[in-house]
Every structure is written in structure tokens, then in C-alpha cells.
Amino acid sequence: xxxxxxxxxxxxxxxxxxxxxxxxVVFTIQSHSYHKxxxxxxxxxxxxxxYNSVNNLSLYFNLExxxxxxxxxxxxxxxxxxxxxxxTSLSFISDSIYSGISYKFTPAQVIKxxxxxxxxxxxxxxxxxxxxKQDFGVITPKGLLGIVDQRSNKFATVLSILxxxxxxxxxxxxxxxxxxxxxxxxxxxxVQLNEISKIAPLKKGDTIVTSGRSVIFPKGIPVGxxxxxxxxxxxxxxxxxxxxxxxxxxxEYVYIIENVDKTEINSLLKxxxx
Amino acid sequence: xxxxxxxxxxxxxxxxxxxxxxxxxxxxxxxINPYLYVIFILLFPINNNRLVFLMLSFALGLTxxxxxxxxxxxxxxxxxxxxxxxxxxxxxxxxVYEHNTIKFKNVDFGAKVIYFVILIVIHxxxxxxxxIFNLKDIILVLQKTLFSSIFTSIxxxxxxxxxSRKT
Numbered sequence: 001x002x003x004x005x006x007x008x009x010x011x012x013x014x015x016x017x018x019x020x021x022x023x024x025v026v027f028t029i030q031s032h033s034y035h036k037x038x039x040x041x042x043x044x045x046x047x048x049x050x051y052n053s054v055n056n057l058s059l060y061f062n063l064e065x066x067x068x069x070x071x072x073x074x075x076x077x078x079x080x081x082x083x084x085x086x087x088t089s090l091s092f093i094s095d096s097i098y099s100g101i102s103y104k105f106t107p108a109q110v111i112k113x114x115x116x117x118x119x120x121x122x123x124x125x126x127x128x129x130x131x132x133k134q135d136f137g138v139i140t141p142k143g144l145l146g147i148v149d150q151r152s153n154k155f156a157t158v159l160s161i162l163x164x165x166x167x168x169x170x171x172x173x174x175x176x177x178x179x180x181x182x183x184x185x186x187x188x189x190x191v192q193l194n195e196i197s198k199i200a201p202l203k204k205g206d207t208i209v210t211s212g213r214s215v216i217f218p219k220g221i222p223v224g225x226x227x228x229x230x231x232x233x234x235x236x237x238x239x240x241x242x243x244x245x246x247x248x249x250x251x252e253y254v255y256i257i258e259n260v261d262k263t264e265i266n267s268l269l270k271x272x273x274x
Numbered sequence: 275x276x277x278x279x280x281x282x283x284x285x286x287x288x289x290x291x292x293x294x295x296x297x298x299x300x301x302x303x304x305x306i307n308p309y310l311y312v313i314f315i316l317l318f319p320i321n322n323n324r325l326v327f328l329m330l331s332f333a334l335g336l337t338x339x340x341x342x343x344x345x346x347x348x349x350x351x352x353x354x355x356x357x358x359x360x361x362x363x364x365x366x367x368x369x370v371y372e373h374n375t376i377k378f379k380n381v382d383f384g385a386k387v388i389y390f391v392i393l394i395v396i397h398x399x400x401x402x403x404x405x406i407f408n409l410k411d412i413i414l415v416l417q418k419t420l421f422s423s424i425f426t427s428i429x430x431x432x433x434x435x436x437x438s439r440k441t
Contacts, residue, residue, distance in 0.1 A: 013324045017357045018334045024346035024353060027336075028404050031345025042343050050341075054295055100414070114342070118406055121343035131329045157343060 041150040048155035051146040066252045069088040073141035104258040115188040115248045122158040127151045143245040144263040149171040171211040188248045193240040308425040331356040351400040355393045359383035
């Protein structure tokens with residue numbers, strides 16, 4: 001027994017080092033898997049507060065470009081509204097319980113952006129008290145941004161599309177061929193759309209939108225345009241380089257999307273026990 | 275003693291804030307960032323309690339990690355250079371270190387540069403290896419280590435020259 005205690009005392013520096021290194025590696029591995037970084041994230045009172053107050057200052061420097069973005073979005077929505085045969089409710093149900101809305105949008109502000117590392121995570125100023133939950137989608141006025149990950153009372157982290165841990169289902173706008181969006185970490189302007197079938201008609205400049213196959217994003221959120229495409233090594237599927245509509249380095253105002261019917265859809269999709 | 279604790283706490287906070295609010299957003303040529311906070315570990319007094327020093331550097335790394343949502347990569351890298359610092363000190367300064375009379379203010383400049391560069395390269399290699407976490411991209415790890423190390427080393431040397439108190 002005495003020998004063991006002596007051993008510990010003699011090697012206490014090394015043992016402490018190994019112990020702390022183990023903790024650090026565990027945190028690192030957690031950060032490399034989806035929705036696992038529970039303890040180490042910037043959505044907490046201190047870091048969120050500091051980023052928020054700094055963002056309140058830096059906000060003024062890009063007001064002009066952000067205003068232009070919002071104006072562009074308004075113009076697009078106006079033109080949609082004045083299109084004569086555009087109607088939001090094709091099958092209107094007159095019922096006070098059924099509201100006809102299946103997606104709720106919450107405006108938010110990005111207070112910390114990141115685009116240069118492998119797993120980019122953003123911080124937004126909405127959290128539990130705004131009833132934001134994990135797996136809500138986040139979009140900008142121009143297109144897709146990411147998925148909500150961890151949250152505190154006032155803040156939430158968003159896994160950006162520039163993150164190797166997430167896959168988002170997307171499709172071609174003019175046909176229904178779909179695949180999954182991933183990022184190869186090369187450029188913050190370009191993401192990859194994989195598993196598009198070989199027979200899909202592709203042209204450079206075609207638009208890619210979200211497919212609505214997952215319960216996170218509605219169908220038709222713009223993602224980007226085809227920059228380049230090639231067949232994969234097995235020659236069965238296309239890999240497409242998609243140039244994003246968003247400028248990922250300049251993001252301020254975003255919308256959080258909540259799918260109201262999510263629990264219902266999930267319970268339907270869940271394989272029944274029988 | 276109290277004065278020392280206070281001055282190191284201020285240094286800790288200032289370095290963390292400078293790192294997360296300014297230096298993490300430089301992105302020179304797309305991905306090159308300096309990690310100036312390692313200077314806290316590089317210039318920490320020699321005659322210290324090693325256990326306290328290990329825990330301090332772990333806390334420093336973890337604080338940076340929490341701010342930048344990076345898991346535990348900074349903590350692991352900072353911890354490792356803290357652990358191997360005595361070896362590198364012995365290698366760079368030799369007898370001066372053995373006699374425990376070392377003062378960073380008045381050591382040979384060349385030896386100091388070598389000491390800085392060795393620890394910074396090790397720190398950055400561990401940092402990027404854990405960040406990228408994939409053996410396939412080892413070239414990318416080495417590339418990032420090289421460029422960021424140059425950047426950090428220059429910044430650390432400038433900082434030591436600027437903030438060294440002439441007494």
C-alpha cells in the first residue's frame with residue numbers, strides 16, 4: 001500500500017498531466033460528433049455575453065451591406081406576393097385548431113461567426129427562453145445556413161453548413177433528384193452535394209435547393225448554384241460543387257425555422273413495434 | 275506574492291480576450307491565425323509549482339476552447355507544452371536553467387528564439403492534429419502548423435520586446 005502511495009506521489013505531475021490530457025481528448029472527440037459537445041460550447045452566460053457586447057459594437061460596421069441584403073429579400077417576397085396565381089393555402093381548411101402554418105420563423109442575430117476551421121460553429125442570440133430547440137433549421141435571407149446545436153437560456157450554437165459533422169438533404173430545383181450536402185473543408189464558398197444519381201440532367205449554373213425530406217428544413221430553401229460536377233470513382237453518382245448563395249463570411253441576420261408538425265411526422269416515420 | 279497572482283490573472287484574462295476577439299478573426303490567407311496565448315506558458319516563471327502550472331494551462335486552453343467551440347484541442351496542446359517545458363528549457367539554456375537562475379529578461383536572444391519556436395511548433399502540431407483529426411490530411415496539418423507557427427513566433431517575439439520592462 002505504501003508503495004502505491006509513494007508511486008503516486010513520485011509521479012504526481014505525470015499522472016495529473018495524463019488525467020487532464022484524457023479530459024481534453026474526451027472533449028475533442030465529443031466535438032467531432034454530432035450534438036455531443038454538451039459542456040464545451042460558447043452558448044453560455046459568460047462567453048455569450050462577451051460576444052454579444054462586442055457584436056453590438058461591430059454591428060454598425062456592416063449595417064449597409066446587411067440592409068441591402070434585407071432589402072433584396074423584401075423585393076423578392078414582394079414580387080412573390082404580386083404574382084397573380086401564387087397562393088399560400090392551396091387547400092384551405094376552415095378550422096380554428098388547424099392554423100395552416102407548418103413552419104414558424106424566429107428572427108435572430110449572429111453574434112459570432114466562424115468559417116476558417118474544419119467544424120465551424122456560429123453563435124446566435126436566441127435560446128431556451130425563445131423556445132429554440134435542438135435540430136431547428138437556420139437560414140439567412142439568401143439561403144441555407146445550418147442547424148441549431150446546443151443552447152443556453154439566451155444563446156444557442158448553430159452548426160454551420162461549413163461543418164463536417166452535418167449532412168443536409170438537398171435536390172436540384174428543376175428535377176427531383178436529391179442527395180446530401182457535405183463540406184470538404186476546402187473553401188468557405190463551396191460545398192459538395194453527393195449521391196446525385198448518374199441519370200440526373202446537370203448543367204453548370206443550375207440551382208440547388210433543400211429537398212424537404214428531413215423534418216428540419218421546408219422544401220425549396222435556396223442553397224446555391226452548380227459550379228462543377230464529376231462522377232465518383234464507382235461512376236454511379238455525381239459529386240457536385242455547389243457555390244453557395246450566402247457569403248458565409250458576412251452573416252448578421254438569420255431566421256430560425258421550427259417545424260410545427262415535427263413530432264407528428266417523427267412518430268409516423270418511427271417504425272412501429274408490431 | 276499577491277502582486278504576482280494579480281498580474282498573472284490580468285495577463286490571463288487579457289490574453290484570452292485578445293485571442294478570441296481579435297486574433298481568431300485574422301484568417302490571414304484564409305486560414306492562418308496566430309495563437310498568442312501560448313506566451314503565457316512560455317514566459318511563466320521557472321520556479322513554480324508544476325501541478326498548479328499544469329492546471330493553469332489546462333484552464334487557459336479550455337477557456338479558449340469554450341470561446342471558440344473547439345472541444346478540447348487548445349487544452350490538450352497547452353497542457354502538453356507545459357508538461358515538456360522543463361526538457362526544452364534544459365535543452366535551450368543548459369546550465370543557466372540547471373542552476374535555477376534563469377530570467378527571461380536577460381537570456382541570450384538566440385536561445386530564446388529557439389526555445390519559443392520549439393514549443394510553439396509542438397503546440398501547433400498537436401492543436402491542428404486534433405482539430406483535423408484525420409490521418410489522411412496529415413499534409414494539411416503540417417502546412418497549417420508551419421504557417422501558423424511562423425506567425426505566432428513573430429508575434430510572441432514582438433510582444434516580448436514590446437512589453438519587457440526595462441529595470
